[in-house]
Amino acid sequence: MASASSFSATKFAQPLPLNGTTSRSHDKHQSFFDPLRTTPSSSSFLGSTRKLRLSSASKLKLLANPNRRSAVVAVSDVVKEKKAKSTTNLLITKEEGLVVYEDMILGRAFEDMCAQMYYRGKMFGFVHLYNGQEAVSTGFIKLLKREDSVVSTYRDHVHALSKGVPARAVMSELFGKTTGCCRGQGGSMHMFSKEHNLIGGFAFIGEGIPVATGAAFSSKYRREVLKEVDCDHVTLAFFGDGTCNNGQFFECLNMAALWKLPIVFVVENNLWAIGMSHMRATSDPEIWKKGPAFGMPGVHVDGMDVLKVREVAKEAIGRARRGEGPTLVECETYRFRGHSLADPDELRDPAEKAHYAARDPITALKKYMIENSLASEAELKAIEKKIDEVVEDAVEFADESPHPSRSQLLENVFADPKGFGIGPDGRYRCEDPKFTQGTAHV
Amino acid sequence: MTVRDALNSALDEEMSADPKVFLMGEEVGEYQGAYKISKGLLDKYGPERVLDTPITEAGFTGIGVGAAYHGLKPVIEFMTFNFSMQAIDHIINSAAKSNYMSAGQMSVPIVFRGPNGAAAGVGAQHSHCYASWYASCPGLKVLAPYSSEDARGLLKAAIRDPDPVVFLENELLYGETFPVSAEVLDSSFCVPIGKAKIEREGKDVTITAFSKMVGYALKAAEILAKEGISAEVINLRSIRPLDRDTINASVRKTNRLVTVEEGFPQHGVGAEICASVVEESFGYLDAPVERIAGADVPMPYAANLERLAVPQVEDIVRAAKRACYRSVPMAAAA
Numbered sequence: 001m002a003s004a005s006s007f008s009a010t011k012f013a014q015p016l017p018l019n020g021t022t023s024r025s026h027d028k029h030q031s032f033f034d035p036l037r038t039t040p041s042s043s044s045f046l047g048s049t050r051k052l053r054l055s056s057a058s059k060l061k062l063l064a065n066p067n068r069r070s071a072v073v074a075v076s077d078v079v080k081e082k083k084a085k086s087t088t089n090l091l092i093t094k095e096e097g098l099v100v101y102e103d104m105i106l107g108r109a110f111e112d113m114c115a116q117m118y119y120r121g122k123m124f125g126f127v128h129l130y131n132g133q134e135a136v137s138t139g140f141i142k143l144l145k146r147e148d149s150v151v152s153t154y155r156d157h158v159h160a161l162s163k164g165v166p167a168r169a170v171m172s173e174l175f176g177k178t179t180g181c182c183r184g185q186g187g188s189m190h191m192f193s194k195e196h197n198l199i200g201g202f203a204f205i206g207e208g209i210p211v212a213t214g215a216a217f218s219s220k221y222r223r224e225v226l227k228e229v230d231c232d233h234v235t236l237a238f239f240g241d242g243t244c245n246n247g248q249f250f251e252c253l254n255m256a257a258l259w260k261l262p263i264v265f266v267v268e269n270n271l272w273a274i275g276m277s278h279m280r281a282t283s284d285p286e287i288w289k290k291g292p293a294f295g296m297p298g299v300h301v302d303g304m305d306v307l308k309v310r311e312v313a314k315e316a317i318g319r320a321r322r323g324e325g326p327t328l329v330e331c332e333t334y335r336f337r338g339h340s341l342a343d344p345d346e347l348r349d350p351a352e353k354a355h356y357a358a359r360d361p362i363t364a365l366k367k368y369m370i371e372n373s374l375a376s377e378a379e380l381k382a383i384e385k386k387i388d389e390v391v392e393d394a395v396e397f398a399d400e401s402p403h404p405s406r407s408q409l410l411e412n413v414f415a416d417p418k419g420f421g422i423g424p425d426g427r428y429r430c431e432d433p434k435f436t437q438g439t440a441h442v
Numbered sequence: 443m444t445v446r447d448a449l450n451s452a453l454d455e456e457m458s459a460d461p462k463v464f465l466m467g468e469e470v471g472e473y474q475g476a477y478k479i480s481k482g483l484l485d486k487y488g489p490e491r492v493l494d495t496p497i498t499e500a501g502f503t504g505i506g507v508g509a510a511y512h513g514l515k516p517v518i519e520f521m522t523f524n525f526s527m528q529a530i531d532h533i534i535n536s537a538a539k540s541n542y543m544s545a546g547q548m549s550v551p552i553v554f555r556g557p558n559g560a561a562a563g564v565g566a567q568h569s570h571c572y573a574s575w576y577a578s579c580p581g582l583k584v585l586a587p588y589s590s591e592d593a594r595g596l597l598k599a600a601i602r603d604p605d606p607v608v609f610l611e612n613e614l615l616y617g618e619t620f621p622v623s624a625e626v627l628d629s630s631f632c633v634p635i636g637k638a639k640i641e642r643e644g645k646d647v648t649i650t651a652f653s654k655m656v657g658y659a660l661k662a663a664e665i666l667a668k669e670g671i672s673a674e675v676i677n678l679r680s681i682r683p684l685d686r687d688t689i690n691a692s693v694r695k696t697n698r699l700v701t702v703e704e705g706f707p708q709h710g711v712g713a714e715i716c717a718s719v720v721e722e723s724f725g726y727l728d729a730p731v732e733r734i735a736g737a738d739v740p741m742p743y744a745a746n747l748e749r750l751a752v753p754q755v756e757d758i759v760r761a762a763k764r765a766c767y768r769s770v771p772m773a774a775a776a
Contacts, residue, residue, distance in 0.1 A: 149512070194544070199511050210501050210502070210536075211508035213501070214509060215511060217508065218514050225464070237730075437592055
């Protein structure tokens with residue numbers, strides 16, 4: 001582990017070491033750090049907590065065993081191991097590959113269509129597109145069960161699609177139609193689907209992280225307090241590099257590790273927070289290193305390679321599901337478009353964009369599948385054609401769907417609208433059939 | 443029964459009745475609560491349901507909201523509501539707006555509670571009333587108990603409610619004792635959200651107040667009674683939803699209104715009540731509405747200045763007399 005702790009920051013002294021042909025990836029360094037091997041097992045540290053509760057006993061046991069290996073290992077190790085074991089030498093089966101490919105194509109085609117629709121005035125406000133980052137959403141979310149939760153940011157369309165929210169419902173939401181997944185009340189940055197356990201797009205930096213941590217807390221609570229013994233639901237929190245300088249990130253890394261919550265913190269490090277370069281904003285740009293600082297594994301992975309993302313995701317999700325606690329995963333990725341469709345995107349170097357465009361995660365997967373005879377060109381074309389139809393259908397559906405009715409304006413402010421008050425006759429105002437017909441007093 | 447015991451017993455009973463209810467905050471467990479509201483709960487319910495958190499308002503408030511999304515019923519204690527400023531994003535953006543943004547898919551049954559407003563001698567940053575702030579936000583219900591009956595009934599209602607509730611207590615009331623009926627002590631006791639209580643009936647002037655100011659208004663009413671003025675005192679209990687009907691019915695009877703609050707005057711609770719009465723009962727008013735509020739300054743530390751900065755009983759008495767056209771000497775602060 002000396003390699004990780006003695007890792008020199010001087011490598012990042014130059015403002016942008018990314019424009020060349022070398023990847024930003026730190027592959028040559030061991031990108032995994034096991035906190036349990038290096039945390040000093042100082043019992044005096046815990047000494048003053050006379051009645052230390054929670055899982056103090058097990059914690060001490062872990063600290064006492066310096067050789068315990070965590071379930072998550074370095075990406076390169078996983079990949080190597082897999083290669084050695086597997087008779088086919090492949091990282092993915094044909095069936096899995098096709099599912100992954102389809103999901104990534106859906107994400108890309110959907111977002112491209114959003115851009116078109118935005119410029120045609122069909123959607124409005126802030127629209128943040130996901131192009132380029134598909135390997136992260138697909139690589140992680142496709143491994144989840146329906147009961148697992150996803151918490152996203154303002155860049156949430158593709159997370160919603162990966163989690164299974166139909167393209168029609170997402171597109172309709174973007175069109176502000178009543179058939180949208182939130183009946184047009186949420187919008188681009190606020191996708192929710194209770195059915196799919198997509199619990200929000202959160203528009204503010206850092207806001208989703210505590211909420212996701214709370215969702216993970218509820219899994220643990222259900223298992224331990226409500227005695228739902230088979231509740232092993234995992235929560236994924238997606239956020240970007242800019243968020244990793246926000247206090248809520250640190251607050252929640254601490255509490256998630258402290259309480260061993262079933263959560264994976266997935267950093268989509270696309271290098272840019274609107275126009276603020278990650279290198280210019282962050283004292284130590286290696287985000288994954290912050291995991292070990294809080295007592296959880298930190299993993300760095302090439303976020304332009306969906307197969308590598310999947311391997312890391314499998315380990316991290318499995319670890320959470322087994323009750324072994326959180327993991328911080330830094331996915332090195334890139335957005336192919338501006339921050340939002342309103343962003344002129346003038347600060348990013350064209351050479352940098354070209355470098356990452358050449359590493360398009362969809363092209364890479366396609367190449368891998370064809371080279372390894374997992375799929376034929378024709379099969380992949382068929383998927384692309386099918387997705388084009390899905391997206392076209394979503395647009396048609398959204399376009400034809402009705403706008404929300406006037407009466408919808410005042411609905412859903414409260415789960416219990418008795419909150420709107422009790423009338424002089426002792427009846428709740430919301431029981432008045434005319435209640436939603438005008439601007440009611442609240 | 444003290445207000446502290448009322449809150450403690452309400453928490454205890456609701457935790458006992460529903461295993462989904464849990465308490466989270468700073469010093470709520472081993473320390474038994476910074477103001478001892480959660481005394482004994484850790485021993486009774488264990489550290490899984492009475493969670494001591496690190497000093498991370500944004501973090502633990504958001505965690506509570508996320509847990510509520512999945513159907514748990516968190517009670518989040520702020521050591522004081524002044525600290526809720528560190529977490530206001532989660533109260534407003536993550537809690538209050540989610541049910542609407544998700545078109546009713548994500549209800550957020552959570553209670554944010556703790557002492558609000560001026561304590562004594564703690565200076566500007568620890569002496570702020572947030573009633574009008576939270577009450578201006580759709581999606582939140584805002585409650586402010588005065589007596590032990592209020593504290594028990596409203597906290598139980600808040601915990602059982604499926605929406606986010608901001609529950610504003612007052613540190614100086616925690617130790618006060620109020621008589622309670624057997625009904626109030628029953629574990630099924632609950633006070634409806636959105637309904638004000640007429641604490642004292644009267645016919646000459648209406649005084650609205652909430653939290654600690656209800657006590658001041660009642661004292662003022664006693665003084666006024668000796669001088670032949672019959673004041674009706676309304677304990678708002680619920681700041682949002684605001685019981686406009688009770689307020690307006692009272693004003694239509696007395697034709698005069700004095701609003702009392704500790705918070706700042708501009709865009710305050712009194713301003714909202716005034717607007718409601720002007721809109722609904724303008725023709726019934728026989729005198730301009732009198733608005734008693736905290737001075738429009740950050741809370742000073744010096745005891746004499748602090749006293750001048752918050753409404754006093756005599757301010758209420760003077761305002762009521764003015765409303766009733768009794769001549770009174772000019773007030774310095776009111």
